[in-house]
Amino acid sequence: MKFGVVTFPGSNCDFDTFYALRDVMGQPTVGLWHKDHSLQGVDCVVLPGGFSYGDYLRSGAIARFSPLMREVGEFAVKGGLVLGICNGFQVLLELGLLPGAMLRNKHLKFLCRFVTVRCESERTRFTNRSRPGQVLRIPIAHFDGNYFAPPEMLAEIEANGQVLFRYTDPEGRPTEEANFNGSLHGIAGLTNRQGNVMGMMPHPERAVDKLLGSVDGRVIFESMIGRP
């Protein structure tokens, strides 16, 4: 599967993501510049973490208007696979490819640490290699990860089974303490209704090697790649 990792001014996880996909997962991977208008024939677009445009205005609010985002939008509408990690997730929310918005973390702190998230479905293009209810240990690093959606939107997201990851304790229990940033329903990651666009706050690319402290992020990439 050919991956494309988009770089915005202020992206800082683009090389980590590139490394995880090309060197660890062994997939053909290209870098995509936000000002270009070509996706270079990739099968999957990844919007990496960072602080695109310095998070000015709101996280992801300016990156959304980058020239390449028009192509990404059309690619997503046609069913193309799109993954947004952290800031990339925020861009997808601002772009309207995913429902909801991000608020400041509940204690107004930048959180950089390992968390545990529970996989809510193993029947998606992003989690089909996971076990039912598998708990993944993956790091987070964000200030604005407090997921919010108005009540009707939230009910719809839940009814459609769009929530893919929830903050839980290591045993998979959704406790208040495990929900570090205060996200509604402990939402750490979700997909669009069609299931081809996914955003998540934890960084799977930072959990692909024992040296990094966890290999739990691999299952997401393996699911997307679809190899045994």
Next chain:
Amino acid sequence: MKIRILVSFKDSVLDPQGQTVKNALHTLGYDAVRDVRQGKVFEIDLAGVSKDAAGTLVPEISDKVLANPIIEKFTWQVIEE
């Protein structure tokens, strides 16, 4: 023409920064402060636009870029003709 736009969280959205400011004010003894909501102010200089046209343009800009309609609301006023 100069326009001032105020963007703030909708009433239904928790504003942790406003809460923190409120708590600080209470600590200082300003007990009369019942609530604090924090927002953002934009001052926009428009050229060659009539007041009528501004009435369409400003809400469009605010909805599309300055505010995120899922969590934020906005008000605006002309501050210089």
